[in-house]
Amino acid sequence: MKRFAVALALVSLVATACPDDGPNAGSGDTASAQEGADLTVSAASSLTEAFGEIGDAFEAANPGTTVIFNFGPSDGLAGQINEGAPVDVFASASPTWMDSVQDDGPGVTNRADFAQNRLAIIVPADNPAGIENLNDLTEDGVQLVLAAEGVPAGDYAREIFENAGISKAALANVVSNEEDVKAVITKVMSGDADAGIGYVTDVTPDVADQITLIPIPDEVNVIATYPIAVVNGSQEADLAQGFVEYVLGDGQQTLAEYGFLPPP
Numbered sequence: 001m002k003r004f005a006v007a008l009a010l011v012s013l014v015a016t017a018c019p020d021d022g023p024n025a026g027s028g029d030t031a032s033a034q035e036g037a038d039l040t041v042s043a044a045s046s047l048t049e050a051f052g053e054i055g056d057a058f059e060a061a062n063p064g065t066t067v068i069f070n071f072g073p074s075d076g077l078a079g080q081i082n083e084g085a086p087v088d089v090f091a092s093a094s095p096t097w098m099d100s101v102q103d104d105g106p107g108v109t110n111r112a113d114f115a116q117n118r119l120a121i122i123v124p125a126d127n128p129a130g131i132e133n134l135n136d137l138t139e140d141g142v143q144l145v146l147a148a149e150g151v152p153a154g155d156y157a158r159e160i161f162e163n164a165g166i167s168k169a170a171l172a173n174v175v176s177n178e179e180d181v182k183a184v185i186t187k188v189m190s191g192d193a194d195a196g197i198g199y200v201t202d203v204t205p206d207v208a209d210q211i212t213l214i215p216i217p218d219e220v221n222v223i224a225t226y227p228i229a230v231v232n233g234s235q236e237a238d239l240a241q242g243f244v245e246y247v248l249g250d251g252q253q254t255l256a257e258y259g260f261l262p263p264p
Helices: 007-016 045-061 074-082 095-104 134-138 152-164 167-171 181-190 237-248 251-257
Strands: 038-044 066-072 089-091 108-124 144-147 174-178 195-199 211-215 223-231
Touching: 038 045, 038 074, 038 237, 045 066, 045 181, 045 237, 045 251, 066 074, 074 089, 074 095, 089 237, 095 108, 095 152, 095 223, 108 152, 108 181, 108 237, 108 251, 134 152, 134 167, 144 152, 144 181, 152 167, 152 195, 152 223, 174 181, 181 195, 181 211, 223 237, 237 251
Parallel strands: 038 066, 038 089, 144 174, 144 195
Antiparallel strands: 089 223, 108 195, 108 211, 108 223
């Protein structure tokens, strides 16, 4: 079974992380020389299911390789990397946090956009508040949950409210700011909120009977762009580049199956 590293595990490794050796040289084929290697991939929480499947396929194509995933909010993952956490590949739900690693952290190599995602209103399956559109999120008594500011899904939600001209009223109904989009979905499913803003990809088969997705009009919606790159200083630079190339190649079908849009 795939091993999923948690954020705290990476934080604990910061003190022992190797210093930055500069940009990674080249890409390369993942061949038998890489057997037995561990590859650490920090990825936005919205990628959990799709990347889990992609990781399995990559391991199968590279016998002896173990992909260790660290899923979480892109801002938090970028902060870990910038503090020295030993990460080989970073996949962000926002260019902003890839920029942070590129400009303020160890740097990245062979950066590329690999997917896009669309935001939607997420409500419990029985929709007790009768939410039908964005304006309903401004009604008195509606309990709204968002990802926190700085988290891509949270920033995108606030941008949508600005676009729709409902920021003041909608934000007044926010009862919780969560650490990532998965926590938003959990709050909605548990009945602790009447609605949240998440990605269309968050309606996965295992939760489809517990939540309902309400589309947001294109004229006010935000399309999230996801970049991926090898983190400079990776001890498995060639293998990391192989993973990036897999995501950009065969992995595109898996991403599409999970509802992601193709890269711009």
